[in-house]
Amino acid sequence: MKNQQFKLSVLTFAISTALVGAAYATTQETLDEINVTAEQQVKQSLGVSVISEKDLARNPIENDASEIIAKQPGVTLSTNAPGGARGNKRQVDIRAMGPENTLILVDGKPVKSRNSERYGRNGTRNTRGDTNWVPADAIESIEVLRGPAAARYGSGAMGGVVNIKTKSPTEAFHGSLNLYTEQPEDPKEGDTNRVGFNLSGPLIKDVLGFRLYGNLARTDADALDLNASENANANTINAGREGVRNKDVAGQLVWNMTPDQKLTFDANYSRQGNIYNGDSQNVAILVPGPRNIRNNLAARRAETSTLYRQSYSLTHEGKWENFDNRTYFTFEQTRNYHYPEGLLGSYEGTYNSDMKKTIGLLRNYRFSNEFYIPFTTGNTSHMLTVGVEASRSELNDAASMMATMETYAFIPWLQNQGRSGKVSQNEYAVFLEDNILLSNNKTIVTPGMRFDTSTNSKPNWSPSVNFSHQLTENWKLKGGVARAYKAPNLYQSSPNYLLINASNGCPIDRANNWNNPNALNNTGGTGTPSNPFVNNNPGGFDWGRACYFLGNPDIKPETSWNKEIGIEYENAGRLFSLAYFHNDYRNKIVSNGEFVTTIDAPAGGYNREIRSPNTPNGVPVWRNYTATNVYRWGNAKRALIEGVEGNLTLPFFDEILTLSTNFTYMIKNVNKDTGNPTSIVPKYTINSSLNWKINDNWDVNTTYTRYGRQKTVNNPENFMQVIYTNGRSLVKQYELGSYGVWGANIGYKFNENFSTRIGVSNILDKRIYRNANTARTYNERGRAYYATLKYSF
Numbered sequence: 162m163k164n165q166q167f168k169l170s171v172l173t174f175a176i177s178t179a180l181v182g183a184a185y186a187t188t189q190e191t192l193d194e195i196n197v198t199a200e201q202q203v204k205q206s207l208g209v210s211v212i213s214e215k216d217l218a219r220n221p222i223e224n225d226a227s228e229i230i231a232k233q234p235g236v237t238l239s240t241n242a243p244g245g246a247r248g249n250k251r252q253v254d255i256r257a258m259g260p261e262n263t264l265i266l267v268d269g270k271p272v273k274s275r276n277s278e279r280y281g282r283n284g285t286r287n288t289r290g291d292t293n294w295v296p297a298d299a300i301e302s303i304e305v306l307r308g309p310a311a312a313r314y315g316s317g318a319m320g321g322v323v324n325i326k327t328k329s330p331t332e333a334f335h336g337s338l339n340l341y342t343e344q345p346e347d348p349k350e351g352d353t354n355r356v357g358f359n360l361s362g363p364l365i366k367d368v369l370g371f372r373l374y375g376n377l378a379r380t381d382a383d384a385l386d387l388n389a390s391e392n393a394n395a396n397t398i399n400a401g402r403e404g405v406r407n408k409d410v411a412g413q414l415v416w417n418m419t420p421d422q423k424l425t426f427d428a429n430y431s432r433q434g435n436i437y438n439g440d441s442q443n444v445a446i447l448v449p450g451p452r453n454i455r456n457n458l459a460a461r462r463a464e465t466s467t468l469y470r471q472s473y474s475l476t477h478e479g480k481w482e483n484f485d486n487r488t489y490f491t492f493e494q495t496r497n498y499h500y501p502e503g504l505l506g507s508y509e510g511t512y513n514s515d516m517k518k519t520i521g522l523l524r525n526y527r528f529s530n531e532f533y534i535p536f537t538t539g540n541t542s543h544m545l546t547v548g549v550e551a552s553r554s555e556l557n558d559a560a561s562m563m564a565t566m567e568t569y570a571f572i573p574w575l576q577n578q579g580r581s582g583k584v585s586q587n588e589y590a591v592f593l594e595d596n597i598l599l600s601n602n603k604t605i606v607t608p609g610m611r612f613d614t615s616t617n618s619k620p621n622w623s624p625s626v627n628f629s630h631q632l633t634e635n636w637k638l639k640g641g642v643a644r645a646y647k648a649p650n651l652y653q654s655s656p657n658y659l660l661i662n663a664s665n666g667c668p669i670d671r672a673n674n675w676n677n678p679n680a681l682n683n684t685g686g687t688g689t690p691s692n693p694f695v696n697n698n699p700g701g702f703d704w705g706r707a708c709y710f711l712g713n714p715d716i717k718p719e720t721s722w723n724k725e726i727g728i729e730y731e732n733a734g735r736l737f738s739l740a741y742f743h744n745d746y747r748n749k750i751v752s753n754g755e756f757v758t759t760i761d762a763p764a765g766g767y768n769r770e771i772r773s774p775n776t777p778n779g780v781p782v783w784r785n786y787t788a789t790n791v792y793r794w795g796n797a798k799r800a801l802i803e804g805v806e807g808n809l810t811l812p813f814f815d816e817i818l819t820l821s822t823n824f825t826y827m828i829k830n831v832n833k834d835t836g837n838p839t840s841i842v843p844k845y846t847i848n849s850s851l852n853w854k855i856n857d858n859w860d861v862n863t864t865y866t867r868y869g870r871q872k873t874v875n876n877p878e879n880f881m882q883v884i885y886t887n888g889r890s891l892v893k894q895y896e897l898g899s900y901g902v903w904g905a906n907i908g909y910k911f912n913e914n915f916s917t918r919i920g921v922s923n924i925l926d927k928r929i930y931r932n933a934n935t936a937r938t939y940n941e942r943g944r945a946y947y948a949t950l951k952y953s954f
Contacts, residue, residue, distance in 0.1 A: 212303040234806040234823040248939035252290035258320030265291040277523035279561035280652035296376035309643035319645035330370030334362030343947040351381030378407040382438040399931035404436030421480040434464040442510025466499035497521035521558030540600035584655040603631040617654035640726035658712030711793040736810040746800035754795020837874040844869035863905040
C-alpha cells in the first residue's frame with residue numbers, strides 16, 4: 162500500500178511536469194484519480210498548461226487548435242523565419258524558439274506531416290503546421306509543456322511540446338453532432354463553416370470499445386485586394402489569409418485483454434487543401450510569367466497544395482508484478498500534391514507553373530518502448546523510467562529539391578552523378594529518468610539523461626534535472642535545467658538539395674570587397690564583360706554574379722541549454738505562478754553557414770549583356786558567371802532568449818465567477834551573430850478571461866489579449882541581404898505597435914441533448930493589414946460573429 166501511495170504522489174508530479182508516460186504505471190481507477198487531481202493542480206502551473214474540454218467549449222476555435230494554444234503563457238504564433246515571411250501561416254512558437262522547435266504530439270505520438278513541405282532558405286515552410294489534423298470537436302484536452310522538462314521528448318522539443326489528446330471510447334454508447342459557423346463583418350475576409358460527429362461505446366462490454374469521429378470544414382480565402390490600401394502596386398501584393406478545406410475521419414479500437422493489459426489500434430485519414438489567394442514567400446513578383454501564374458491561381462482560388470495524411474498506430478499498455486510498460490508502433494504517410502515552386506533567388510517559393518502538380522511523399526515510422534519501475538532505497542522512493550525509441554523518415558520530393566543548373570554556372574560533381582529527390586534519416590534514442598521522492602516527503606528531484614543519434618548528424622547527449630520543493634502547504638519552488646536538441650531536417654541534410662541565386666542574393670567576397678566602397682558601385686557599364694574577382698576590376702563586384710546553396714549531410718544538430726526557476730501557489734482553486742526562463746541557443750542551422758568552394762563555368766563562361774529597367778540608371782549590366790561560389794547549410798554561433806511568464810486564477814462566489822490571466826514578457830530575444838531576434842514575437846503578451854456561470858443552463862465568457870510591440874529584423878542575417886549597387890541593406894525593419902483584441906460569447910443548454918453558443922470576436926474591430934514594404938507581417942482579422950450548435954446522445 163505504501164508503494165501504491167508513493168506511485169500516486171510521484172505520478173501526480175510527473176504529470177505536472179508533463180512526464181506523461183509515467184501515468185501508465187497504475188490501474189485505470191488510479192489513472193482516473195490522477196487525471197482529476199492533475200487537472201486541478203496544473204490547469205495553469207509553472208511550465209505546463211492544460212486546456213480542458215470545457216475550455217474548448219467555452220472558447221470555440223475557428224478551425225485550428227493553435228488558436229487556443231497561443232493563449233497559454235510563453236506561447237505565441239510566428240513563422241520560423243527571423244524576418245517573419247509567410248506571416249499568415251504562423252504556427253505555435255514556445256518561448257521564441259520557433260515553430261520548428263515545437264514538437265506536436267497527438268495522443269503522445271509525434272506528428273510530422275509539415276516536414277513534407279519544402280524548407281526554404283529563410284527558414285519557412287509553406288504550411289500551417291501540424292495542429293489542425295485533429296478536428297476541434299474531437300479534442301478531449303491539450304497539454305502544453307514548456308521549459309527543461311520538454312528535453313525528455315528529444316529532437317524538435319527545444320521550445321516545448323504540445324500534446325493533443327483525442328476523446329476516448331465511452332463505457333456506454335454516446336455520440337454527438339456539432340455545427341459551427343463564423344461570419345466576418347468584412348465581406349473581404351473568408352468565413353468558416355464546419356460539421357463534425359463523434360461516436361463511441363462498447364462493442365463487447367468491458368472488453369472491446371470503439372471511437373469514431375469525422376469532420377468537414379471550409380475556411381474561405383480572404384479577397385485578393387484585402388491589403389490593397391497597404392500595398393504600393395499590383396506587383397507587391399501581400400495576400401491575406403489563404404483558405405483551407407478539411408476532411409477528417411479517424412477510428413480507435415481498445416481491447417482490454419485482461420484487467421492489466423490493454424491494446425489500442427488507431428487509424429486516421431485527413432485531407433487538407435489550401436485555397437490560394439496570391440501569397441508568396443517574398444514581396445515583389447516583377448517578371449510577367451510568374452506574376453501571371455500567381456494571378457491566375459489566385460483568381461480561380463486554386464488548391465495550390467493538397468496534403469493527404471494517413472496514420473496507423475498500435476499501442477500496448479501493460480501492468481506487471483514489478484513494473485509497467487507502454488509500447489507503440491506508428492506509421493505516418495503524407496502525400497503532398499503541389500504546384501512546383503521557384504528555387505531561384507527572389508522567386509524562391511513562388512509558383513512557377515499552374516498546369517501540373519508534382520508529388521512529394523513523406524513516410525515516418527516510429528517505435529517506442531518505456532518501462533516504469535518503482536523501488537525504494539532506504540527512506541527514498543523512486544519511479545524509474547527507461548525508454549528506447551527508433552524512427553525512420555523517408556522523403557521523395559524532387560521538384561522541391563533541385564533547381565535546374567543549365568542556364569547558370571554548374572557544379573561538376575553534381576552534374577556528373579544521378580541526382581534524385583530522395584532522402585532518408587534514421588534516428589535512435591535511449592533515455593533514463595528517475596522521479597525521486599526524498600525522505601522529507603516535500604522534495605521531488607528528477608534527474609534524467611537522453612542519448613540521440615541520427616544518420617544525418619552527430620550524436621547528442623541531453624542531461625537534465627528538474628525539482629519541486631514544497632515550501633509550505635500552499636507554496637512550491639520549482640525549477641530545472643536541461644540540454645535540449647534538434648536534428649537537421651530532411652532538406653537541410655540532403656546532399657541533393659540545391660538553391661540558386663543569380664542576382665542580389667549572393668554573399669560578396671568579404672576579404673577583398675566587404676569594406677571596399679567601390680565594391681558596391683559597379684554597374685558593369687564599361688561595355689565589356691568583366692569579372693571583378695578574376696580581373697581585379699576597380700568596380701569591385703559584379704552584382705549579377707550567381708551562387709549556389711546546398712544541403713549538408715554532415716551538419717551539426719542544434720542545441721540549447723534551457724533553464725527555469727519559479728514559484729507556485731495553490732489554495733482552494735486560487736492559482737498563482739511566476740517563472741524566469743533562460744535559453745542559451747547554439748548551432749542554429751543557417752543556409753549560408755559554410756563556404757564550400759568557388760567553381761568555374763565551361764570555357765568562355767556565361768558572359769552576356771542584360772538590359773532592364775531595373776538596372777541602375779538603365780545602364781546595361783554584364784553578368785559574368787565564370788566564377789561561382791558554393792555554400793551549404795551550416796551552423797551559426799549563439800542566441801539568447803530569456804523572459805518571465807506567470808499566471809493568476811481567482812474564483813469568486815463559490816466559482817460562479819472565475820478570472821484567469823497569464824502573461825509573458827521577453828527580456829531578451831537575440832541572435833548574437835546578427836543582433837536580430839531569433840523569432841518575431843511580441844515584447845509582452847497578456848491573456849485574460851472571465852467566466853460567469855449564471856446557472857446550470859447559462860454561462861457568459863469574455864476574453865482579452867494584449868500584444869506588445871513586435872519588430873522584424875533590423876540587420877542583414879547574412880551577406881546576401883545587401884544591395885551591392887549602392888551598399889544599402891535590403892532589410893527594412895517593420896514595427897507593429899501594441900494592440901489588443903477583445904471577444905465575448907454566451908452559452909445556453911436547452912436540455913441534456915441540445916446546447917448552443919453565440920459570440921463576437923474582435924469586438925472593437927482592431928485590424929492589422931500586411932505592410933507594403935515587407936511580406937514579414939500578418940493580418941489580424943476584424944470583427945466576426947460565430948455560433949455553435951451541439952446535439953449529444
